[in-house]
Amino acid sequence: VKIGVFDSGIGGLTVLSALMKIAPGHDYLYLGDTARVPYGTRSATTVVRYSLSVASQLALEDVNCIVVACNTASTYALAALETACAPLGIDVIGVIKPGVTAALNAYTQGAIVVLGTEGTIRGKAYQHALMAARPNLDVTGIACPLFVPLAEEGWTDGEIPAAVAERYLRPILTQSGVVILGCTHYPLLIPVLNQVLPNATLIDSATATAHVVAQRFGKQERPGSISFQVTDHIDRFCRVGTRFLGLEPTQVTWVDLVAPSGTFAEVLSTYMEQSSS
Numbered sequence: 001v002k003i004g005v006f007d008s009g010i011g012g013l014t015v016l017s018a019l020m021k022i023a024p025g026h027d028y029l030y031l032g033d034t035a036r037v038p039y040g041t042r043s044a045t046t047v048v049r050y051s052l053s054v055a056s057q058l059a060l061e062d063v064n065c066i067v068v069a070c071n072t073a074s075t076y077a078l079a080a081l082e083t084a085c086a087p088l089g090i091d092v093i094g095v096i097k098p099g100v101t102a103a104l105n106a107y108t109q110g111a112i113v114v115l116g117t118e119g120t121i122r123g124k125a126y127q128h129a130l131m132a133a134r135p136n137l138d139v140t141g142i143a144c145p146l147f148v149p150l151a152e153e154g155w156t157d158g159e160i161p162a163a164v165a166e167r168y169l170r171p172i173l174t175q176s177g178v179v180i181l182g183c184t185h186y187p188l189l190i191p192v193l194n195q196v197l198p199n200a201t202l203i204d205s206a207t208a209t210a211h212v213v214a215q216r217f218g219k220q221e222r223p224g225s226i227s228f229q230v231t232d233h234i235d236r237f238c239r240v241g242t243r244f245l246g247l248e249p250t251q252v253t254w255v256d257l258v259a260p261s262g263t264f265a266e267v268l269s270t271y272m273e274q275s276s277s
């Protein structure tokens, strides 16, 4: 199976890393929209527009499935991507539903807290999915935007990330219950988060999503191929990406995203009409 992995930039390599371990043997094509990262601070409309153009490019590569690794894109654009991909027979798997299912499975008592970008928290897709499954659940979201540059800078241990985490997580420091890492970059901060939130159970959406892919497409004995496309320069992607993926990305090419075509263009124009009316 050829699986496209879509992310706003580098962070989704944590999802690819989980896929390579948990659902090995498929042909993975990772597309990181490094020219337009971050998605986490952008409006819903912009995230939908960007996501449709990335997915349109992946469709040209004949993928059978698109894994939307970016939590912000999964929050705002999943329905649009599903609508555009369905007529083409391309499956779409986002990170939110798998993260929510894993969180509910781990949950025993207390609250469920979602950590993510500004956009992911404001868009409330995690919060709504949790509450739809268990209406009486105590659910809160906390945006932790500085975690993204810290992870990319490699400042994932020591005083600085611990101080940042303590500041963001002040309201929940002693809380037990489940904390969902609703952003591609946060798995790199797991040691710090475990230290700052000693009583909480951390759920990583990347791992949960890889299990869903393994269930749907199985694991293969063959060594699948792994390739990458990026929309900005390759150097930084390879250098920073090595830490996220656990190995250096090779087979990286630059792509220019063109305007979405076919069903992607149709969904985009319907969406733009609705959002302007």
Ligand code: DGL
Binding pocket: 007, 008, 009, 011, 012, 037, 038, 039, 040, 041, 069, 070, 071, 072, 073, 117, 120, 148, 182, 183, 184, 185
């Ligand atoms: N990939 C994004 C996410 O998981 C984080 C980086 C960004 O803001 O684009 O939400």
